[in-house]
Amino acid sequence: MNNMAQKRPYLSVRGVSKHYDTAPDPRLGSGGLRVLDNISFTAQKGEFVTIVGPNGCGKTTFFRMLAGLEDLDYGRIIIGGKTIEEAKISYIFQNYRESLYPWRTCMGNLMVPLELDGVPRRERKKKVEEFLWRLDMSVREDAYPYELSGGQQQMLSILRGLIYEPDILLLDEPFSSLDFQTTLYIHDKIMEIWEKTGVTILFISHNIHEAVYLADKVVVFSKRPARVVEVLETNFPRPRTYKATESDQFFEVRTRVMELFREEIMDSLLFMELSGF
Ligand SMILES: Nc1ncnc2c1ncn2[C@@H]1O[C@H](COP(=O)(O)OP(=O)(O)OP(=O)(O)O)[C@@H](O)[C@H]1O
Ligand SMILES: [Mg+2]
Structure with a gap:
């Protein structure tokens, strides 16, 4: 270099x-x-x-x-x-409830960036599983966002943002x-994922x-x-x-x-x- x-x-x-x-503004005139x-x-x-x-x-x-x-x-x-x-660029909003697709499972949500990137359907799940394995993370694949706690939902949206490889x-x-309590846990988790x-x-x-x-x-x-x-x-x-x-x-x-x-x-x-x- x-x-x-x-x-x-x-x-x-x-x-x-x-x-x-x-x-x-009438006071400021402009x-x-x-x-x-x-x-x-x-x-x-x-x-x-x-x-x-x-x-x-x-x-x-x-x-x-x-x-x-x-x-x-x-x-x-x-x-x-x-x-x-x-x-x-991956942009994670404050309000996780608005960012996840409620009609999709956790796995379905995590596969969205791969779909948008044109990854063939049969490869998507494998790629998500590899990604989670690399990060030593597990998600309840078949659960829907409403079944997760706030912290889990926010973590899911962060993981989804990262699968896009921004x-x-x-x-x-x-x-x-x-x-x-959740924030303390998630601070450590986000630093681990970042590293x-x-x-x-x-x-x-x-x-x-x-x-x-x-x-x-x-x-x-x-x-x-x-x-x-x-x-x-x-x-x-x-x-x-x-x-x-x-x-x-x-x-x-x-x-x-x-x-x-x-x-x-x-x-x-x-x-x-x-x-x-
Ligand atoms: N589309 C818009 N049209 C006009 N004004 C806007 C628009 N979006 C934001 N603003 C105004 O711009 C200013 C900055 O808003 P912004 O949301 O970027 O601030 P912020 O620092 O993120 O605030 P917070 O700390 O509340 O999250 C605010 O006065 C807001 O009302
Ligand atoms: Mg703001």
Whole structure:
């Protein structure tokens, strides 16, 4: 590999800006809601990157652009040398109930990406079984999504996203509606799967502890229109266990992310204070 190839990041987000056309606001006199303002950051192949930012700052909009569901106003996104149109992207929504096909069994759901890729019917099941074996995972093949717990459903949709062999996996607050106990389990599981597949992950989280625990790199967004306030590297050892959360290094990064986050939400904290919260 030459030096240029070594230096080039796998994911490059440069100067990405976005607004939505909205009805004119009589107070501001103009239409248009600025959502993203010159977002730039990079990631290496196989990195686990988490994104935190205030409510409504534009995180999901950013993911929708990465997934090709929204146009960019300005900027450029390159994933593994490909444009968004060329790259394979798996986007897992927060609400797993909306993402799985309720009329299909677990196996039926897992086979969807293979069907879309044109894999012949008789090979699909075998491929899913091989994939699960490689990850040391098992699913209740003939069960329907409604028969599974929330955590199992979300894991199923993540597995389905991975069968597609994406260049990047986007997870938009995937665990926010799960209970604490399930979340602890699923944190370990997602890291195990990530290490086995080597997939590059972008993960939006509202939970700063989770964002720091899972990440190689935490990208902090400002309030809307979102800018990148800071990118923090976490260098705690892998494979990561809850022991990592007791280290000074963990406290340092978490405290810094918290400080940045609080600065960004200061206005709304003040508003809550004044409104008698
Ligand atoms: N299609 C749209 N048209 C107009 N405005 C939109 C549209 N989609 C989102 N918005 C607005 O853009 C802003 C950013 O929304 P977005 O969902 O990206 O934020 P977010 O950071 O993901 O929020 P949350 O923390 O609640 O998940 C919000 O003010 C939202 O109301
Ligand atoms: Mg969102």
